[in-house]
Amino acid sequence: MDDTAAVNAGVTLVLRSTRVVTPQGTRPAAVAVAGGTIASVDPHDTAPPPGARVEDLGDDVLLPGLVDTHVHVNDPGRSAWEGFWTATRAAAAGGITTLLDMPLNSLPPTTTADHLRTKQAVARSKAHVDTGFWGGAIPANLKDLRPLHDAGVFGFKCFLSPSGVEEFPALDQEHLARAMAEIAGFGGLLIVHAEDPHH
Known part of the structure; x- marks a missing residue:
């Protein structure tokens, strides 16, 4: 069996467009799909x-998801605001195939490895798209940052002004400096809501 026949053997769907976004740019193409995975990207007029x-x-x-x-x-905890079932269905409907969940507003917030596991367990049975998680940096969880990183969070989020929920307090300058040093020590990423509530 030649290479073309081998690829074509499992193809059940061909998506054809004059504007297919690829790493090399946008071009006419036919995308062959086998088992839910892209098998090949062929010239637009390729026979299926x-x-x-x-x-x-x-x-x-x-385009890719x-x-x-x-x-x-x-x-969990505030799913009436937005839960995994609805958020991930809406994402899929809009062409989003992966989302990264922010660490606050759920109960518990994603500030410890145990809390992360709780969120992962809830998402597992409800998610319609791939889901990843941000961890949170708050004044009381310096010792939890590395375990969260090791458990797979993509990075950390913190606030320098009130977050709007009391279980996710802002970092003062001292705690921010400590968190930055800890996260830098294992090559992590920190994103900061850097608003100053006094200005």
Whole structure:
């Protein structure tokens, strides 16, 4: 069996568009899908394998799934605000295939490795897209930053002014300096709400 036949053997869907976004730029192409995975990106006029369903998107843009790095899911604890079931369905409907959940507004907030595991367990049965997590840096969790990093958070978020929820307090200058030093020690990432409530 030649390479083309091997690729075509499992193809069940071909998505064709005059505007397919690829690493090399936007161009006309036919995207062959096998088992839910892209098998090949071929010239636009490539004949589909026998039995494959063809969806011609015309001039509609076909692009890889998007990643939203700033989502407040609030689940568990405040899922009436937004839970994993609804947030990830809405993401999928908009072409977002991965989202990163912010560490505050849920109960518990993602400020310890145990709290992270709680959020992961809730998301596991409700998520419709891939989901990752930010950890939180608050005054009382300096010792928890490395375990959170080791457990897989993408980085840390902190506030320098009130966050709006009492379980996620702001860092003062001393705690910010300590958190920055700790996170730098293991090569982590810190994002800061740097608003000054006095100005």
